[in-house]
Amino acid sequence: MxxxxxxxxxxxxxxxxxxxxxxxxxxxxxxxxxxxxxxxxxxxxxxxxxxxxxxxxxxxxxxxxxxxxxxxxxxxxxxxxxxxxxxxxxxxxxxxxxxxxxxxxxxxxxxxxxxxxxxxxxxxxxxxxxxxxxxxxxxxxxxxxxxxxxxxxxxxxxxxxxxxxLKVVDDGLVKKYLMEHLHVPDYQAEIDASFAQGSIGRAKEAATSQEFAEMTQNALRILKYANTMEVYELSDAIKSLSEDKQNINDYLDIFQFWFRDVLMFKATQEIDNLVFKQEINFIREQAKQRSYENLENILDSIQKTKVRLKANVNFDLAFELLFLTIREK
The missing domain is CATH 3.40.50.300 (P-loop containing nucleotide triphosphate hydrolases)
Structure with missing residues (x-):
């Protein structure tokens, strides 16, 4: 205590x-x-x-x-x-x-x-x-x-x-806590703190869970190459996500942070406020290729996917619609 x-x-x-x-x-x-x-x-x-x-x-x-x-x-x-x-x-x-x-x-x-x-x-x-x-x-x-x-x-x-x-705790404080108390490396603490959305409990869980680290890597693999993936590769990605259904909202949160980063970088060209700073090359690339409208549509589509899954819409269908939006430039 x-x-x-x-x-x-x-x-x-x-x-x-x-x-x-x-x-x-x-x-x-x-x-x-x-x-x-x-x-x-x-x-x-x-x-x-x-x-x-x-x-x-x-x-x-x-x-x-x-x-x-x-x-x-x-x-x-x-x-x-x-x-x-x-x-x-x-x-x-x-x-x-x-x-x-x-x-x-x-x-x-x-x-x-x-x-x-x-x-x-x-x-x-x-x-x-x-x-x-x-x-x-x-x-x-x-x-x-x-x-x-x-x-x-x-x-x-x-x-x-x-x-x-209880108000949410500032991301900066959460990040500092993870780095000082749990010795989480800088870039990982950034991701964990954003994911936790001001909840120290959730941040600790993310920082100490092997599963969360693997999930982040898995999501990033999809996000970094979503532009260039073939349709069959995307459907494989959907399959791999559907095997991990209990964590699907966490995946969608990570997707959201990624496209917010791309939008933020496109608008400001600044790295400081990004969650996925260490992926700046991919973020810069996507910011160049995508229009503001496209990024707004994707963020909107991620939100809709969350709503659809809550309403028990067919899982594969919900993700196919999301990936179609992601593939549009």
Missing amino acids: MGFNNIIGHEEIIGHLKNAIESGKISHSYIFTGEPGSGKKLLAGTFAATLQCEAGGTEPCQKCDSCKKAMGKNHPDIIMVSHEKPGTITIDEIRDQVINDIDIRPYYSPYKIYIIADADLMTPQAQNALLKTIEEPPEYAVILLLTNNIGGLLPTIQSRCVRLD
């Missing part, structure tokens, strides 16, 4: 939480909302550990008994609410783990903290049952709801919690 000092980005939220700790004005319920991998669990966990820390500062000391228990995920007064079924949190689970438990005083800490990840999965009945507790909590209780779909929470719950919106 780390302190607030080690968290990348989210300065405003950290400032808000530290002020609350310092002034002793802790709310009984918070909603942390943001994209998957944006750091909700890390922020909520750090906040919980700091509230329980025996040193009483605005960072967890990481040395006291309470911090050690929080780090080991076995703190009796920090309760992670769990659920059996993957897509739903039932009223019984909320009753057993929160409502019937919250009146028992903390074992040895100032607070009793409940962390409900994927809070939007609570059924309306479960949310309504929790609402009563949120409205009249014991003075030592703090409930932290984490969600990447704020619309899944009832308006009555939303209106009674302090809402903290």
Whole structure:
């Protein structure tokens, strides 16, 4: 576990939480909302550990008994609410783990903290049952709801919690983090950071996954030679993609970054802001050969492909249409 000092980005939220700790004005319920991998669990966990820390500062000391228990995920007064079924949190689970438990005083800490990840999965009945507790909590209780779909929470719950919106982290910060902490080489960190779209969790995953590195190489092989590929080569490329369907959105993201780079270079002739700087020769070549209109059409077509796949349009057909657009000059 780390302190607030080690968290990348989210300065405003950290400032808000530290002020609350310092002034002793802790709310009984918070909603942390943001994209998957944006750091909700890390922020909520750090906040919980700091509230329980025996040193009483605005960072967890990481040395006291309470911090050690929080780090080991076995703190009796920090309760992670769990659920059996993957897509739903039932009223019984909320009753057993929160409502019937919250009146028992903390074992040895100032607070009793409940962390409900994927809070939007609570059924309306479960949310309504929790609402009563949120409205009249014991003075030592703090409930932290984490969600990447704020619309899944009832308006009555939303209106009674302090809402903290996690913004995406700047690409530059993500890149710096990957290079310093995970020793990812410069050009790879650039790709991973762009791909992560401001999510440190997603960036870490990309940086440490052999699969992602192979996927990037595979996508680049197609992109660099898409101009000159024969139709049969393109259909082979489609086949290789269709064998990797679960990662198809990641492929499309990489396609998007590539053609954005080509468009950006065509417009500015500058290398600094490119994701695929190390492929500048291919990018320069494609920028020369393609018109602005063609590049806009391709980016539009990539977006449409994502929509088509969501709507379960035939996979090969969706990609043939995309590759036809890519092959037009």
